Amino acid sequence: xxxxxxxxAAPSLSVEDVAGQLWTAAxxxxxxxAGGIALQALESGMDTETVLLxxxxxxxxxxxxxxxxxxxxxxxxxxxxxxxxxxxxxxxLASGPSSRAPLARVTVACVDGEWHALPARLLAEVxxxxxxxxxxxxxxxxxxxxxADVHRTGPDAVALSGSIPTRLPAAHATITxxxxxxxxxxxxxxxxxxxxRYARLFGADAWAPDARAAADLLAGKLPGAPRGAHQxxxxxxxxxxxxxxxxxxxxxxxxxxxxxxxxxxxxxxACYSELQLQHTVEDLxxxxxxxxxxxxxxxxxxxxxxxxxxxxxxxxRGVPAGYLKPALDVLGEELRDFPRACxxxxxxxxDLDPESRA
Amino acid sequence: xxxxxxxxxxxDVVSRWSSxxxxxxxxxxxxxxxxxxxxxxxxxxxxxxxxxxxxxITGWPDGVxxxxxxxxxxxxRSYEVHPVTHDDGTTTWWLTENTDARLAETAxxxxxxxxxxxxEASTALLGSLNLQRCMQVAGxxxxxxxxxxxxxxxxxxxxxxxxxxxxxxxxxxxxELAAELSEVPxxxxxxxxxxxxxxRWIDPAAAPAxxxxxxxxxxxxxxxxxxxxxxxxxxxxxxxxxxxxxxxTEDEEIFARLFAARSGVAMSAARxxxxxxxxxxxxxxxxxxxxxPEVAGAELAGRYRAALESERVGGDFYDVYPAAGDGRxxxxxLGDVCGKGVEAAVLTGKxxxxxxxxxxxxxxxxxxxxxxxxxxxxxxxxxxxxxxLASVSPLAAGLRLRLTCAGHLPPLIVRADGVxxxxxxxxxxxxxLPEIDTTTVEVTLAPGETCLLYxxxxxxxxGGPLGDQMFGEERLHEALARCADMPAExxxxxxxxxxxxxxxxxxxxxxxxxxxxxxxxxxxxxxxxSGRGRYTAA
Numbered sequence: 001x002x003x004x005x006x007x008x009a010a011p012s013l014s015v016e017d018v019a020g021q022l023w024t025a026a027x028x029x030x031x032x033x034a035g036g037i038a039l040q041a042l043e044s045g046m047d048t049e050t051v052l053l054x055x056x057x058x059x060x061x062x063x064x065x066x067x068x069x070x071x072x073x074x075x076x077x078x079x080x081x082x083x084x085x086x087x088x089x090x091x092x093l094a095s096g097p098s099s100r101a102p103l104a105r106v107t108v109a110c111v112d113g114e115w116h117a118l119p120a121r122l123l124a125e126v127x128x129x130x131x132x133x134x135x136x137x138x139x140x141x142x143x144x145x146x147x148a149d150v151h152r153t154g155p156d157a158v159a160l161s162g163s164i165p166t167r168l169p170a171a172h173a174t175i176t177x178x179x180x181x182x183x184x185x186x187x188x189x190x191x192x193x194x195x196x197r198y199a200r201l202f203g204a205d206a207w208a209p210d211a212r213a214a215a216d217l218l219a220g221k222l223p224g225a226p227r228g229a230h231q232x233x234x235x236x237x238x239x240x241x242x243x244x245x246x247x248x249x250x251x252x253x254x255x256x257x258x259x260x261x262x263x264x265x266x267x268x269x270a271c272y273s274e275l276q277l278q279h280t281v282e283d284l285x286x287x288x289x290x291x292x293x294x295x296x297x298x299x300x301x302x303x304x305x306x307x308x309x310x311x312x313x314x315x316x317r318g319v320p321a322g323y324l325k326p327a328l329d330v331l332g333e334e335l336r337d338f339p340r341a342c343x344x345x346x347x348x349x350x351d352l353d354p355e356s357r358a
Numbered sequence: 359x360x361x362x363x364x365x366x367x368x369x370d371v372v373s374r375w376s377s378x379x380x381x382x383x384x385x386x387x388x389x390x391x392x393x394x395x396x397x398x399x400x401x402x403x404x405x406x407x408x409x410x411x412x413x414x415i416t417g418w419p420d421g422v423x424x425x426x427x428x429x430x431x432x433x434x435r436s437y438e439v440h441p442v443t444h445d446d447g448t449t450t451w452w453l454t455e456n457t458d459a460r461l462a463e464t465a466x467x468x469x470x471x472x473x474x475x476x477x478e479a480s481t482a483l484l485g486s487l488n489l490q491r492c493m494q495v496a497g498x499x500x501x502x503x504x505x506x507x508x509x510x511x512x513x514x515x516x517x518x519x520x521x522x523x524x525x526x527x528x529x530x531x532x533x534e535l536a537a538e539l540s541e542v543p544x545x546x547x548x549x550x551x552x553x554x555x556x557x558r559w560i561d562p563a564a565a566p567a568x569x570x571x572x573x574x575x576x577x578x579x580x581x582x583x584x585x586x587x588x589x590x591x592x593x594x595x596x597x598x599x600x601x602x603x604x605x606x607t608e609d610e611e612i613f614a615r616l617f618a619a620r621s622g623v624a625m626s627a628a629r630x631x632x633x634x635x636x637x638x639x640x641x642x643x644x645x646x647x648x649x650x651p652e653v654a655g656a657e658l659a660g661r662y663r664a665a666l667e668s669e670r671v672g673g674d675f676y677d678v679y680p681a682a683g684d685g686r687x688x689x690x691x692l693g694d695v696c697g698k699g700v701e702a703a704v705l706t707g708k709x710x711x712x713x714x715x716x717x718x719x720x721x722x723x724x725x726x727x728x729x730x731x732x733x734x735x736x737x738x739x740x741x742x743x744x745x746x747l748a749s750v751s752p753l754a755a756g757l758r759l760r761l762t763c764a765g766h767l768p769p770l771i772v773r774a775d776g777v778x779x780x781x782x783x784x785x786x787x788x789x790x791l792p793e794i795d796t797t798t799v800e801v802t803l804a805p806g807e808t809c810l811l812y813x814x815x816x817x818x819x820x821g822g823p824l825g826d827q828m829f830g831e832e833r834l835h836e837a838l839a840r841c842a843d844m845p846a847e848x849x850x851x852x853x854x855x856x857x858x859x860x861x862x863x864x865x866x867x868x869x870x871x872x873x874x875x876x877x878x879x880x881x882x883x884x885x886x887x888s889g890r891g892r893y894t895a896a
Contacts, residue, residue, distance in 0.1 A: 029878065031845065075840045075852060082848035113863065115855050140858070142667045151628075152635050154488035182486040182495060228481050252825025285823030 019058040026083045035090045048095040048129045070316040100131035104156040109137040111162040111171040120161035123211040143174040162191035166289045172202040179226035238298045243338045247292040255284045261330030300344040387447030483624035487631040496621035497524030505597035512593040541566040548584040548594035557581045557606045579605035583618045587626030645671040645703045653688040655752025657875040659846035661854035665868045673702030674813045674870035687749040689720045692811040695743045723762035734789035742789035746811045757803040757876040770810045776842040778835045803876040806843045815869035819861040829860045846875035
């Protein structure tokens with residue numbers, strides 16, 4: 001696609017049309033065209049927030065869907081995201097600083113270990129365009145860096161973004177640390193649940209389902225001073241049973257045991273190639289990771305949901321998911337002394353295999 | 359005889375009863391006072407025989423009687439009342455004094471309330487190391503527990519002086535005081551750390567208008583107290599009470615000083631943190647990797663993460679020096695000083711400065727590295743450094759790279775078809791031997807092809823699903839093979855993510871990555887000199 005054939009977003013084009021064009025350009029790796037489409041949309045009178053959230057945001061959501069459906073590889077996902085990131089920068093540069101009197105000061109950051117920075121970036125730009133003073137710290141911010149920054153800049157609130165559920169314990173630690181520093185936290189992103197249940201569980205001062213809602217919340221009455229210093233276990237007394245601690249500390253051994261168990265029970269696994277084994281090990285590590293997170297938040301549905309999703313992903317890639325259930329059985333035997341983990345595994349196994357419930 | 363004895367005894371009993379130290383009253387079935395002893399008479403002169411007890415003494419009988427004052431006594435007593443009912447319908451009321459216990463309880467309650475307040479205040483104040491927030495928190499606490507309005511003023515060399523004003527029921531406000539502070543008795547002194555002026559010496563009527571918040575009404579009493587800091591005064595606290603409220607007692611003033619001491623320490627800590635972090639920030643700016651500049655014809659991306667979470671800098675570094683003019687080369691440097699943390703970072707600063715000075719000689723990598731080697735050998739540092747240099751110049755389509763490694767991991771080239779090549783450049787570590795050997799290799803990148811410079815933090819990341827494996831070069835090559843034709847930013851992000859995820863929160867070494875990509879242009883035919891494989895345009 002050359003510069004001269006760059007598609008023009010006529011004023012009559014709907015938001016969906018522009019998003020469609022941007023998707024085509026970004027997925028094709030044409031950064032130049034992608035930037036042009038977004039800037040054209042701005043020039044044609046589409047407001048900055050719409051371009052950011054309904055065009056770029058829509059493309060980014062499609063990236064996730066396409067990946068899940070195996071129409072996009074992880075590297076392509078990175079490539080499209082990198083282009084989208086540049087487009088965000090171009091849009092933000094083109095719309096310039098807000099002329100309104102500065103609103104509250106907000107620090108926007110991703111949870112440590114969270115690589116999906118774009119939702120946070122979009123929120124930061126939306127807040128900026130609405131006149132907030134924004135400190136955007138980017139992807140995977142260690143809690144200690146965030147707190148040092150909070151002390152330095154003294155924001156009125158921290159907006160914390162997380163999309164990977166397995167980073168929820170880190171998110172909880174970050175929320176607690178911000179509150180101990182006297183700054184309220186508004187949490188957002190897929191990791192906190194579609195209804196924000198984990199944000200509430202962790203005692204976040206507010207939760208927003210999307211960037212617009214977050215900006216509205218922050219534009220309204222800011223959450224006041226958060227509750228003072230407390231520890232994670234004060235929010236989650238079930239952590240005292242040590243199941244989360246034990247699973248976290250022994251996860252490599254659990255993965256090894258699960259792999260050994262699978263080799264015995266599933267004949268196909270015994271003759272896997274090196275690459276297949278590597279993928280299986282990675283999948284097992286994910287399963288253990290989600291199990292420990294599920295035990296952390298004491299919500300078996302988190303684990304069941306993950307397994308359902310994994311089964312769908314494997315199906316989309318034509319990989320037999322036959323080893324999932326035996327893997328759960330092996331893990332159940334390894335963790336027989338941990339009632340909450342066992343119950344979670346049993347429930348997930350039943351969910352995978354509806355006939356066994358009958 | 360026996361009767362007489364009994365009568366004597368009963369008279370005796372009456373006299374003993376009458377002189378008992380604790381007050382005793384007797385009432386009949388209708389509650390009319392029949393008899394009372396001397397102690398009761400002294401305490402309740404109105405309760406003579408014949409009056410109805412409940413009418414003579416309000417609040418009777420309710421377990422405890424408070425606020426009782428004997429004749430000529432200047433303090434209140436309180437008594438516990440123990441009624442004993444007799445068969446003939448009369449009741450004897452025995453009173454035992456518990457004044458001291460009640461006073462002690464009240465004092466205890468007050469102290470508990472204050473201790474709890476101070477504990478809460480300490481927690482709230484210690485949480486934040488931000489001066490503004492600290493002052494806001496202190497102001498809020500002061501109006502919740504001590505006064506109707508509180509003004510916190512920080513010492514400033516010139517006016518206007520920054521201050522925080524907090525009025526009960528309102529949010530704290532950031533204000534600036536342009537007025538003459540010495541108009542408030544004791545304020546200028548408090549800001550200099552002199553002892554506070556007793557509240558009773560400060561005439562509220564003489565308070566300047568700027569001190570009284572709008573809509574506050576008449577001021578009844580004022581306390582001005584220093585906020586003692588770490589050796590130097592952190593500021594002053596002015597507490598205002600409305601005219602209708604009781605003035606500050608001496609006891610309350612002492613308590614306000616206790617509170618001020620805690621606030622002052624917290625504010626000092628916050629101020630010190632701000633100073634330190636501003637110094638660190640300034641020094642750090644020179645040690646952190648730079649934002650990558652535009653380089654003619656090339657697309658660059660870099661990623662960096664220090665090993666130690668608490669320190670944002672480490673022994674890995676990279677720098678990019680754009681070409682000084684047309685036809686000249688740009689220089690990309692990536693290196694690794696042995697060691698971690700700030701100490702290693704300081705040496706990276708020296709290496710980077712030296713390399714910057716040697717830039718005019720960059721056409722000859724070996725010469726640059728040799729001179730750097732001499733410089734390091736003659737310095738007092740015992741550390742050494744490994745380096746990868748890449749001189750970049752644009753071609754009609756694609757890039758020409760001259761690559762030299764000095765004891766560093768060889769750069770990797772990702773061809774458009776996903777083939778990953780190791781650049782065969784070897785050389786000695788810099789800063790150990792008097793002479794160094796290097797070889798420079800020339801590589802051509804076709805559009806869509808990339809060159810990756812990286813440090814061993816990537817390949818030596820330990821972890822993975824089984825917890826104890828190295829990420830390794832093989833895994834890096836496999837990952838890169840899937841990165842053909844990707845933007846530089848995406849590759850840098852992807853490689854960094856893989857290594858960090860591999861380490862999964864375990865300790866890892868410093869990580870640095872620079873990706874040099876030949877951008878995919880619109881030139882479909884120009885595949886470039888030594889471009890390998892097929893190049894397909896999007």
